[in-house]
Amino acid sequence: MLLSDALRARRSIRAFRPDPVPEALVRELLEEASRAPSGTNIQPWKVHVVAGEVRTRLEREVLAHRETNPQDNSAEFPRRSGARRDPYLTRMRTLGKAMYGLLEIPKGDQAANWRQWGRNYQFFDAPVGLIFTIDKDLDAMSFLDIGMFIQTLMLSATGRGLGTCAQGAWNNYWTVTRRVLEVPVDQYIVCGLSLGWPDETAAVNGLAADREPVEAFAVFHGF
Ligand SMILES: Cc1cc2nc3c(=O)[nH]c(=O)nc-3n(C[C@H](O)[C@H](O)[C@H](O)COP(=O)(O)O)c2cc1C
DSSP: OOHHHHHHHOOBOOOBOSOOOOHHHHHHHHHHHTTSOOGGGOOOOEEEEEOHHHHHHHHHHHHHHHHHOTTOOSOSSOOOOTTSSTTHHHHHHHHHHHHHHHTTOOTTOHHHHHHHHHGGGGGGGOSEEEEEEEETTOOHHHHHHHHHHHHHHHHHHHHTTOEEEEEGGGGSSHHHHHHHHTOOTTEEEEEEEEEEOBOTTOGGGGOOOOOOOHHHHOOOOOO
8 A cells, every 4th residue: 555545544443343463463563663763763662562361351440440430531641631722622522523423422422422432441342452651751752752653553554454543541540551561650651552453334434534724734934
């Protein structure tokens, strides 16, 4: 697949077929993703790849914790809620409306919303889940590096017909993830990623999130 085709074909996948993704293939994707650039080549990414029994345990424990400790829905690292204003808020709402529409979840149905967001902690039934961590003494530039790593991974996966969904949801309930995966205390849990074969019959996978035109975000100087 041409890189530009992969860029346009990739979209977040939130329903998967049960077919396994072989460990060798995940290793190949990770090796390709590690070609991502990083400032001064420090390669700060760390990844836990979860499948099988560990993954079942992770899901079970996070979901159970979420039911009894819903207030633990924030990251361990500092996050600001600057995105809760326009233009970001409108974009966020547009996405939510389109997604919940496809899922046939009526506006205001809190119980259904809660259940659907909980699907994040089942990796949307993808056969493989990834959890990304970063050393706590690194700064925002290293978070950028991890973003580049994840996007490269997602494009490598797209090129092989695999689907992915990046999941900030996994920086919530991090105490459980830390315990189950034995993530050292000097690392933050940055986010997760679902990886598997897209279920082409699932309406939610038809979600094509809009993008702003170039004029909305780019300023050209000196042309
Ligand atoms: C850092 C990051 C965190 C995200 N977290 C979640 C998440 O927790 N759950 C989810 O369903 N989608 C999540 N997404 C997917 C975004 O909603 C999606 O990328 C965006 O709506 C654009 O759609 P597209 O990926 O289909 O192009 C996340 C994406 C990124 C880059």
